[in-house]
Amino acid sequence: MKKTSIVVYKKFFFEFSILLMAISMPFWMFLNNISIGIALIATLVLVKPKKLIKNFITNxxxxxxxxxxxxxxxxxxxxxxxxxxxxxxxxxxxxxxIPIIFAGVKEFINQRLFGLILKCYIIATALACLLCLSFAVIKTIEYGAVNPFDKSNGNFFSYFNLTAVLKTHPIYFGVNVVFSLSVLLHELVSSKSILNLSKKSLLIFISFFIIFIPLLNSFILLVSSFIIFSITIYNFFIRKRLQKTYLKVMGFVILLMIPVYFSTYFIAEKFKGxxxxxxxxxxxxxxxxxxxxxxxxxxxxxxxxxxxxxxxxxxxxxxxxxxxxxxxxxxxxxxxxxxxxxxxxxxxxxxxxxxxxxxxxxxxxxxxxxxxxxxxxxxxxxxxxxxxxxxxxxxxxxxxxxxxxxxxxxxxxxxxxxxxxxxxxxxxx
Structure with a gap:
């Protein structure tokens, strides 16, 4: 009984350390470093050295x-x-x-944990987006204008100013947003669910990320999103039946990207001339x-x-x-x-x-x-x-x-x- 309890506690601690890495990823780097340290300690303590080395060298x-x-x-x-x-x-x-940590993860991974990691990561990314938008609102109120500097990249709701609170480059943060979107799109049309989210919840997350992406003012992020949408449509929308309601909602949300894009006008200014x-x-x-x-x-x-x-x-x-x-x-x-x-x-x-x-x-x-x-x-x-x-x-x-x-x-x-x-x-x- 005691041995069983110890195994359960070890597994819980290890899973917690991996989830902490996923949750910290969209946020500040010091949180990333702390989570990596905890996960590394958990790996070295809980995974047998021989098994760890074997998993590492065979990867x-x-x-x-x-x-x-x-x-x-x-x-x-x-x-x-x-x-x-x-x-x-x-x-x-x-x-x-990090590869050492995941050599240990291989001993614990299952469908439940894999889905939980991605789910926590997506929710954390959404919360980080909300944090950026909240500080943009605060700054707008503080200065009494959305773009008090009268510059193409001076809008509090776009580019560097938008992600300044996280002290990260908007493109680096945007990778989290675009990848989260891709996972949600796959979940929406896949026959197998790993996130355990309702269709309505998936649509809410997808809509939010689609609207947020243009605010980051990155041409590459927009191109990435377009490619992922195209592959998803080719592989799933055409080959599998999907409720028309979902398609209509997705189409409407994608159209919302246009006014959001032009409201920031940074990319348009950047490519002038x-x-x-x-x-x-x-x-x-x-x-x-x-x-x-x-x-x-x-x-x-x-x-x-x-x-x-x-x-x-x-x-x-x-x-x-x-x-x-x-x-x-x-x-x-x-x-x-x-x-x-x-x-x-x-x-x-x-x-x-x-x-x-x-x-x-x-x-x-x-x-x-x-x-x-x-x-x-x-x-x-x-x-x-x-x-x-x-x-x-x-x-x-x-x-x-x-x-x-x-x-x-x-x-x-x-x-x-x-x-x-x-x-x-x-x-x-």
């Missing part, structure tokens, strides 16, 4: 991140800015810590006025130039941005020099840091994960990877702890959604 994604981390450590041998290199290693320690062909093909990066596309063109061109000069092992994790700024100067991209931009592309950033070896590992992780998701028809993982690829192409995601946490958590959790792993372990025939 291709875990091993890949471990190898990438080793390559980053080795790059310190030829990097000059060691102090910054150690900072990079510090935040990238999650490359090892864009000559698509000229901005993509130009090699003249002089001057101070830049469209979004022209600035990204300059970053990509300078990053590729740097990679061409250091293709094998890169420049090391301490010197990436410093060396890139030199190439901004060579290309007369003084705007980038002043701002100290990184490449804003994680694939290029990894190549700059660790050369072809590190890039190959990161590329393999995505190829393997995509192949696995398609083969297993794991739509949770597939949707997350679609969002992540666009995220990685436009941001140096693994340069921020927030980005590392989001990506490592879900790329470790979602592959566990396999029927044979999610069957309750006490199930009898």
């Amino acid at each position: 291709k994604i875990s091993i890949s991140f471990f190898i990438l981390y080793i390559i980053m450590i080795l790059s310190l041998l030829y990097t000059e800015n060691l102090s910054y290199g150690y900072k990079v290693l510090g935040r990238c320690s999650m490359f090892v810590l 864009i000559d698509l062909i000229e901005d993509i093909t130009t090699r003249d990066y002089s001057g101070d006025k830049f469209t979004a596309i022209r600035a990204r063109n300059a970053k990509i061109k300078s990053s590729i130039d740097l990679i061409k000069d250091h293709p094998l092992i890169g420049v090391g994790i301490g010197d990436g941005t410093h060396e890139l700024i030199k190439y901004y100067s060579k290309n007369k991209f003084e705007h980038g020099v002043k701002r100290g931009y990184n490449s804003h592309n994680q694939f290029l950033t990894t190549f700059i840091y660790t050369g072809i070896f590190g890039f190959s590992i990161l590329f393999f992780i995505f190829i393997f994960a995509f192949t696995f998701a398609i083969k297993k028809k794991n739509f949770y993982l597939l949707f997350f990877l679609i969002v992540s690829v666009l995220f990685f192409l436009t941001e140096s995601v693994l340069e921020r702890q927030k980005g590392i946490f989001i990506f490592l958590f879900f790329v470790s959790l979602l592959p566990l959604y396999e029927s044979h792993l999610l069957e309750p372990k006490n199930k009898t025939k």
Whole structure:
């Protein structure tokens, strides 16, 4: 009896630590760090070392991140800015810590826990959105205007000002919103329910997130949402019957995105004056006025130039941005020099840091994960990877702890959604 009670308490503590990670994810980074620490302690205490090691080394994604981390450590041998290199290693320690935690999760995971993790995460994301909107209302009342600064990004209900209370970049926060939306959409049309939410509750959450996404003023988040909607419609709306009421509600809510989008007008302002062909093909990066596309063109061109000069092992994790700024100067991209931009592309950033070896590992992780998701028809993982690829192409995601946490958590959790792993372990025939 006592042994049974101990097992129950151990399982409860472990599940609590994992749920705490999911709940903390949309909120402040210090909460993320606390939750990771608690989950790591629970893993090391409650899971047998042999089983933990076995689960870790047999997981291709875990091993890949471990190898990438080793390559980053080795790059310190030829990097000059060691102090910054150690900072990079510090935040990238999650490359090892989070896979270790999920090597332990594999011993406890079942369909109930998997669904509970996603449910808590979605509710936490919705609460974080409400917190952002509440502070936007408070700021509007305080200043007596929605946009007292009269700037395209000065609206309290959009972009940086909207997520300022969480001290996080709107795009990083937006990944939580878009992925939550994708899970809810899949749940709405799937024959199997893991969230245990009513159809009305699902529609309320979906409607809320659809309306919130345009406020974040990110073209990539809008594109991600469109792709996920398209895949969902193709796979489910066409092949399965869905009540017309749901379709009508969804259509109405999507239409609401239009006035919300134009009320913020940041993206419209950001893309004013864009000559698509000229901005993509130009090699003249002089001057101070830049469209979004022209600035990204300059970053990509300078990053590729740097990679061409250091293709094998890169420049090391301490010197990436410093060396890139030199190439901004060579290309007369003084705007980038002043701002100290990184490449804003994680694939290029990894190549700059660790050369072809590190890039190959990161590329393999995505190829393997995509192949696995398609083969297993794991739509949770597939949707997350679609969002992540666009995220990685436009941001140096693994340069921020927030980005590392989001990506490592879900790329470790979602592959566990396999029927044979999610069957309750006490199930009898």
